[in-house]
Amino acid sequence: MSKKIIKPSILPGFMELVPKEQILFNQMRDTIKNNYEKFGFLPIDTPIIEKSEVLLAKSAGETEKQVYRFEKGSTDMSLRFDLTVPLARYVAQHYSELEFPFKRYHIGKVYRGERNQKGRFREFYQCDIDIIGNGKIAVINDAEIPAVIYSTFKDLGFDSFTIKINNRRLLGGFFSSLDIEDATMVLRVIDKIEKIGIEKTKEELRLLEIKDEDVEKIIEFIKIKGSNDEIIEKLKQLNVENDKFKEGLEELETVVNYIKLFGVPEENFEVDLTIARGLDYYTGTVYETFLNDHKEIGSVCSGGRYDDLASFYTKQKLPGVGISIGLTRLFYLLREANIIEPKEYSLTKILIIPMKGYMDEGVKISNSLREMGINTQVYVEKGKMGKKFNYADKLDIPFTLVIGEEEVKEELYSLRDMKTGNQEKLTASEIADRVK
Amino acid sequence: MSKKIIKPSILPGFMELVPKEQILFNQMRDTIKNNYEKFGFLPIDTPIIEKSEVLLAKSAGETEKQVYRFEKGSTDMSLRFDLTVPLARYVAQHYSELEFPFKRYHIGKVYRGERNQKGRFREFYQCDIDIIGNGKIAVINDAEIPAVIYSTFKDLGFDSFTIKINNRRLLGGFFSSLDIEDATMVLRVIDKIEKIGIEKTKEELRLLEIKDEDVEKIIEFIKIKGSNDEIIEKLKQLNVENDKFKEGLEELETVVNYIKLFGVPEENFEVDLTIARGLDYYTGTVYETFLNDHKEIGSVCSGGRYDDLASFYTKQKLPGVGISIGLTRLFYLLREANIIEPKEYSLTKILIIPMKGYMDEGVKISNSLREMGINTQVYVEKGKMGKKFNYADKLDIPFTLVIGEEEVKEELYSLRDMKTGNQEKLTASEIADRVK
Numbered sequence: 030m031s032k033k034i035i036k037p038s039i040l041p042g043f044m045e046l047v048p049k050e051q052i053l054f055n056q057m058r059d060t061i062k063n064n065y066e067k068f069g070f071l072p073i074d075t076p077i078i079e080k081s082e083v084l085l086a087k088s089a090g091e092t093e094k095q096v097y098r099f100e101k102g103s104t105d106m107s108l109r110f111d112l113t114v115p116l117a118r119y120v121a122q123h124y125s126e127l128e129f130p131f132k133r134y135h136i137g138k139v140y141r142g143e144r145n146q147k148g149r150f151r152e153f154y155q156c157d158i159d160i161i162g163n164g165k166i167a168v169i170n171d172a173e174i175p176a177v178i179y180s181t182f183k184d185l186g187f188d189s190f191t192i193k194i195n196n197r198r199l200l201g202g203f204f205s206s207l208d209i210e211d212a213t214m215v216l217r218v219i220d221k222i223e224k225i226g227i228e229k230t231k232e233e234l235r236l237l238e239i240k241d242e243d244v245e246k247i248i249e250f251i252k253i254k255g256s257n258d259e260i261i262e263k264l265k266q267l268n269v270e271n272d273k274f275k276e277g278l279e280e281l282e283t284v285v286n287y288i289k290l291f292g293v294p295e296e297n298f299e300v301d302l303t304i305a306r307g308l309d310y311y312t313g314t315v316y317e318t319f320l321n322d323h324k325e326i327g328s329v330c331s332g333g334r335y336d337d338l339a340s341f342y343t344k345q346k347l348p349g350v351g352i353s354i355g356l357t358r359l360f361y362l363l364r365e366a367n368i369i370e371p372k373e374y375s376l377t378k379i380l381i382i383p384m385k386g387y388m389d390e391g392v393k394i395s396n397s398l399r400e401m402g403i404n405t406q407v408y409v410e411k412g413k414m415g416k417k418f419n420y421a422d423k424l425d426i427p428f429t430l431v432i433g434e435e436e437v438k439e440e441l442y443s444l445r446d447m448k449t450g451n452q453e454k455l456t457a458s459e460i461a462d463r464v465k
Numbered sequence: 466m467s468k469k470i471i472k473p474s475i476l477p478g479f480m481e482l483v484p485k486e487q488i489l490f491n492q493m494r495d496t497i498k499n500n501y502e503k504f505g506f507l508p509i510d511t512p513i514i515e516k517s518e519v520l521l522a523k524s525a526g527e528t529e530k531q532v533y534r535f536e537k538g539s540t541d542m543s544l545r546f547d548l549t550v551p552l553a554r555y556v557a558q559h560y561s562e563l564e565f566p567f568k569r570y571h572i573g574k575v576y577r578g579e580r581n582q583k584g585r586f587r588e589f590y591q592c593d594i595d596i597i598g599n600g601k602i603a604v605i606n607d608a609e610i611p612a613v614i615y616s617t618f619k620d621l622g623f624d625s626f627t628i629k630i631n632n633r634r635l636l637g638g639f640f641s642s643l644d645i646e647d648a649t650m651v652l653r654v655i656d657k658i659e660k661i662g663i664e665k666t667k668e669e670l671r672l673l674e675i676k677d678e679d680v681e682k683i684i685e686f687i688k689i690k691g692s693n694d695e696i697i698e699k700l701k702q703l704n705v706e707n708d709k710f711k712e713g714l715e716e717l718e719t720v721v722n723y724i725k726l727f728g729v730p731e732e733n734f735e736v737d738l739t740i741a742r743g744l745d746y747y748t749g750t751v752y753e754t755f756l757n758d759h760k761e762i763g764s765v766c767s768g769g770r771y772d773d774l775a776s777f778y779t780k781q782k783l784p785g786v787g788i789s790i791g792l793t794r795l796f797y798l799l800r801e802a803n804i805i806e807p808k809e810y811s812l813t814k815i816l817i818i819p820m821k822g823y824m825d826e827g828v829k830i831s832n833s834l835r836e837m838g839i840n841t842q843v844y845v846e847k848g849k850m851g852k853k854f855n856y857a858d859k860l861d862i863p864f865t866l867v868i869g870e871e872e873v874k875e876e877l878y879s880l881r882d883m884k885t886g887n888q889e890k891l892t893a894s895e896i897a898d899r900v901k
Contacts, residue, residue, distance in 0.1 A: 032612035033559045035522045037778035038543060039512050045555070047562045048507035048569065055508055067835050069813040069842025071484035071860075072491055075586050076475050077513065077574065078533070086471045097514070099535030101578050106476060119481070122473035126483045130846060133484065139514065142537055152512050164848070169824065169845040178834070290825050292832040342473040377505040388605065389726050396728040399503050399616070405506025410566060410598070411607040423564045424507075 042143060042151035046359055049425075053371045054260055054360050057185060058136060061156045061354060064181040065134035068173065070158050073133050075115040077140070083118055086341040095141040101212040108140040112157045112353070115122050120161055121342035129163035130170070136356075148365075150357050159351030161338055166348050168280050171314040171334055172287030174352055178318055179293040179355075186369070189321040190329075192293070193301040196281040197333070199264070200302070202274025203250055207243045216305040217240070219251060223303065227252075251302040257285050260300045277313070284314055312336040317351055326362040328448050330354045378464045379406045379444075380421040382414070384433035391432045394442065394457055401461035421447055475830055478579060478587035485861075489807045490796050493621060494572060497592045499788060500617040501570035504609065506594050510571050511551040513576075516722040517541040519554055522777040544576040548593045548789070550878050556597055558776035565599035566606070572792075584801075589771055595778055595787030597774055602784050604716050607750040607770055608723030610788055614766050615729040617790075622805070625757040626765075629730070629737040632717040633747050633769070635700070636738070639686055643679045650736025651675070652741040653689060659739065663688075693721050696736045713749070720750055740800040744757040748772040752788055762798040766790045814900045815880075817843045818850070820869035827868045830878065830893055837897035857883055 039045055048053060066072075074458060081098055083109045097108040109115050112135045119129060136156045143149045160170045176194045182190050197216075204212040218233045225233075227248060234244045253263050261282050269275075283298065288298055306315040313334030320329060332352030339347050363369045377399060383391030391407050398405040406426070408417045414431075421429045429445045436442045441454040444463060455463060475481055482490060490552060502508075511862045516533055520543045533544040545551050549569045556567065572592045579585045596606045611628045618626050619708060633652075640648040652738075661669075663684060670680045689699050697718050717736065724734055742751040749770030756765060768788030775783050799805045819827030827843050834841040842862070844853045850867075857865045865881045872878045877890040880899060891899060 034780065035519055035777055037519065037554045038516070039519075039554075039776070040514060040516055040540065040559075043512040047559055048509060051508050051510055054510075062646070066812045067840050069816075069840060071812065072487050073482075073484060074487055074490075075481055076479040078476060078479070078576070078588065080476055083471055083473065083475075097535070097537055099533070101533055104476065118473045118475075122475075123483055128856055132842070140514070149840065152514065165846075166848065167845045169828075169843075173843075173845070176832075192548070264873065287828065290828045292829075310888075341471055358843075376502045376507065380505075392726045393728075396612075404503050404505060407570070407605075407609075409603045409609070410601075411603065420564055460535055464661070 033065070040151070041145050042149060042259050044150055044152070044361065046437055049371045050364070051371065052354075052376060057360060057369075058156070058356060060184045061356070062134070062136060063156050063412065064177060065156075067180065068132075068158075068177050068307060070132045070134040070177075073116075073119060073135050074137065075112075075119055075135070077108055077138065078106050079115065079118070080107060081107045083342075084109060084114055087114065089210060091139075091242055096141060097140050097142060109221050110141050111139050112137060113159075113351075115270070116161075117158060117339035117347075118342055120347055121339040121345070124343065124345060126307045129161065130166060131161040131163075132158070133161070134158045140359060148361060150361070153357035156354040156356050157351060159338075159348050159349050159350040164346050164348075166350070168283050168313075169287050170350050171280070172284045172291055172299045174314075174316065174350055175288050175293055175298055176291035178316070178352060179291075179297055179336050182330070187320060190297060190322055191319050192298040192330075193304045193306055193317045193319065194281075194284065194288075194298060195300065195302055195304040195315050196277040196313055197306070197315055198273050198313055199277025199281055202271040203269060204247075204271055205240075206271040207246060209239065209243070213309055215247070219247075219303055220305040221246060222251070236396065253302055257295065257298070257300050260302075261285060262398045280313055282298070283389070299348075304357045306331065306333055310335050314350065320368075323362075323368060326359075326366070375425045375427060377424065377426050378408050379403060379405045379418075379460070381405060381430045382417045382421075382423075383407065383409075384431065387432045387434070387437060390437050394430070394432060397457045398461060398464075401458065403461050403464050418447075428460075432461070466544055476587070478585060480586055480588070480797065485807045488812060489805065490792075493796060493805075494590065494592070494792060496620045497617055497792070498570070498572060499530040500620055501592075501594050501614060503514075504594075504613050504618065505569040505570075506568045506613075509552075509555060509571050510573065511545070511548075511555055513544050515545060515551065515554070517543045519547060519778075520550055523550065523579055525607070528577075531579060533576050533578060540712050546577050547575050548573060548591050548751045549595075549787075550855070552593070552595060552597075553775035553783075554778055555799050556783055557775040560779065560781060563628075565597065566602060567597040567599075569592070569597070570594045570778040578670040584794065584797060586797070589791060589793035592792050594667075595774075595785050595789060597783050600782050600784075602786070604719050604749075605723050606786050607720045608614060608727055609717070610725050610750075610752065610768065611729055611734050611785055612727035614752070615727075615733055616790060618754070618766070622770070623756060624673065626733060627755050627757055628766075629740045629753045629755065630717075630720065630724075631733060631736065631751050632713040632720075632738040632749055633742070633751055634709050634749055635713030635717055636741060638682075638707040638713050639705060641709055642705045642707040643675075643682060645675065645679070649685070649745055653737055655683075656741040658687070689738055693731065693734070693736050696738075697721060716749055742767065742769055750786065756804075759804060760796075762795075764801070765795050793864065811861045812864060813840045813842050813862050815839055815864045815866055815896070816860075816862045817841060817866045817868060818853045819843065820867065823868045824872060826873050830866070830868060833893045834897060834900075837894065838898050839900050854883075864896075866896070876880070 056460050074214050103340050125432050201212045214237050222230045231244050304317050311333035315333035317328035318330035336348050336349040381391045381395050395405045395407045430442050443452050444460050445452045532546050575591050603778050614628050637648045650673050658666045667680050677868050700714050740753050751769035754762035754766035770786040772784050774785050787803035817827045831841045831843045866878050880891050880896050881888045
């Protein structure tokens with residue numbers, strides 16, 4: 030009757046946590062959710078499996094290779110690889126049931142068959158917000174997004190972080206003024222400037238057959254520094270005669286002003302003309318967010334403005350603006366660098382330890398405590414007292430309550446603070462107050 | 466430049482909700498989560514994709530056919546089809562990092578390629594709790610589970626529901642006393658008694674080559690009725706000379722007594738000897754839960770006690786007890802029958818509508834309200850007032866706040882209750898109090 034044992038393991042590239050870590054992860058997820066809701070974003074949830082034909086309407090190349098795609102019966106299906114394509118499909122599909130501007134948040138798992146590498150995940154949580162307009166959408170929305178980022182990262186416990194903003198129209202207009210019409214390749218090069226440095230950037234720009242003189246102009250342009258207002262002022266003084274540039278600059282100025290009005294301190298956001306976001310998807314404001322003491326982990330929250338969300342699914346023009354937090358990667362990096370640590374492990378506040386013969390009383394008191402809103406567990410297994418206290422310790426349960434003859438007679442229970450070792454004799458409702 | 470439009474749609478058997486419904490769904494999910502936490506269960510989250518070899522170690526037949534299984538590269542992988550197999554794998558894999566009794570909850574999506582049928586889902590949420598022991602686990606745990614069910618369904622807004630409990634050891638012992646050694650087939654027949662009726666049950670039992678006399682005894686046995694204590698008493702009076710039966714009866718008695726101590730009213734739980742739970746997995750207490758006014762939707766929460774959770778993955782003996790709520794199906798059925806309805810649609814409490822030229826003030830007040838904990842949205846698009854009020858109406862946002870010259874001068878803002886139409890002039894902090 031001996032059974033073959035299969036080694037319990039999961040696939041590489043998948044994150045799985047012990048409860049202590051899971052609680053910390055969930056706390057971060059809830060903080061993000063609460064902040065999204067604070068600004069009026071509404072929840073949606075879409076299937077993880079979609080029709081390949083629909084999900085892969087747009088994508089090509091690298092993304093497509095990474096997609097988990099398979100057939101069941103005669104149906105060709107794929108796992109979603111981001112939350113943007115499902116959003117586009119969702120808005121197009123439910124168009125007539127939605128109110129615009131449509132502000133939605135979506136927190137869910139996505140799948141990418143990434144190369145197996147430390148810190149790269151094949152299943153990871155994205156936490157997205159987007160504001161979608163029907164036909165058009167005001168530029169002030171672009172300023173609300175950094176306000177959400179600011180509020181969220183503050184609540185996550187960070188102080189020193191910078192939301193970098195830029196405007197794709199401004200960049201495009203500037204390149205246009207140098208007769209560079211296809212800015213995409215240039216943007217991709219600029220996007221890497223933090224990584225590769227100025228000299229290598231110049232080299233790569235020259236490879237794009239840009240004149241030395243223009244390469245210098247580009248570098249000079251993207252290196253414009255100063256306070257946000259100073260940068261705007263310097264951009265104005267460039268007197269670039271290009272409508273796209275002017276529009277972009279006007280947008281950027283409005284966005285900067287409204288970000289301030291939304292209460293984001295100047296030290297937490299800055300115009301950075303090197304932020305380009307390589308994707309051809311973005312058309313206006315773009316964002317990246319960096320933890321100042323941990324720039325090595327890269328942008329922790331990025332996004333931008335786009336002109337047309339769902340052109341593959343509908344003729345309705347649906348412009349929008351949004352950002353995404355890659356929570357699984359963020360959590361992993363923060364834990365690796367010991368920037369965050371499980372603090373309040375225990376969701377359970379009291380462990381009741383009934384003495385022999387007092388299980389009934391223990392259970393009854395647990396009922397009362399729960400009714401008073403205290404997460405309470407009764408230790409119902411047999412065993413030595415030491416083992417039971419140890420259990421509370423291991424699970425970081427902050428209080429224990431031993432129930433025995435004396436306690437039941439007096440209706441006073443000894444609440445033990447597991448950290449200090451202090452004990453107090455209290456009534457059930459005093460205990461609830463104490464623990465809250 | 467005309468682009469091919471792909472019809473936006475999802476696969477059949479997948480549930481997708483508009484935000485109004487999603488909020489209701491999420492409220493139910495949160496209620497379940499909060500109740501699980503109230504009793505000391507800890508969260509885990511496992512990958513949706515696992516190695517086929519691991520995930521399908523046990524299953525065979527029907528389940529295996531329904532599994533979404535595919536290869537990527539040379540890896541054979543499958544989507545999880547329940548949360549029990551991942552739990553078994555998880556506990557075996559993380560055995561040394563866990564404290565026992567290990568109380569975990571898991572709320573997540575699972576996948577089954579069910580036949581396409583109304584009300585059948587291929588992607589659905591399960592909400593599971595289990596208490597896992599290391600080697601052994603006290604029978605009182607079996608009584609805590611109904612306490613969690615009771616507390617959860619009360620909080621979900623139900624009053625009239627019955628948690629039916631039975632004991633597999635008792636059933637098995639009884640059949641043994643009739644010299645029926647393989648009880649599995651008998652249990653499957655009994656499991657259907659509610660559906661097929663007594664006569665058909667008798668017929669099917671006879672097909673199993675059970676003597677007419679014993680068929681009558683079985684029917685008489687499972688039809689024992691009365692209060693919980695009366696049923697226990699009648700079972701005792703049967704004087705069945707079988708150790709398994711005696712053990713099972715003792716367990717059942719303990720469980721019934723402790724369910725009362727856990728505060729579950731007698732009207733909300735009953736011993737029902739026809740509840741068998743066909744799976745060979747269960748070995749002791751079993752549960753099913755019915756909404757008394759909607760028995761047609763079947764059991765809304767089921768589970769039981771098992772001897773060995775993870776024998777495919779470890780030699781450690783890991784007995785446990787648990788239940789599962791199939792939330793997607795439950796939500797669907799409750800909505801179909803109009804038993805639940807979106808009540809408090811809006812997570813957003815105030816929509817600020819700035820008059821022309823007062824956007825800055827509108828944004829500033831929104832900051833203050835958010836700081837006071839009020840979910841607030843500013844309507845930043847251009848448009849007529851009527852359209853803006855209409856937006857609040859459509860989204861069920863309960864209050865609007867119009868900001869214009871007068872309001873800014875007086876620092877008093879007109880809060881309009883969208884339901885009653887009443888308006889009040891209040892300061893920002895009065896507004897926060899009012900809305901809370």
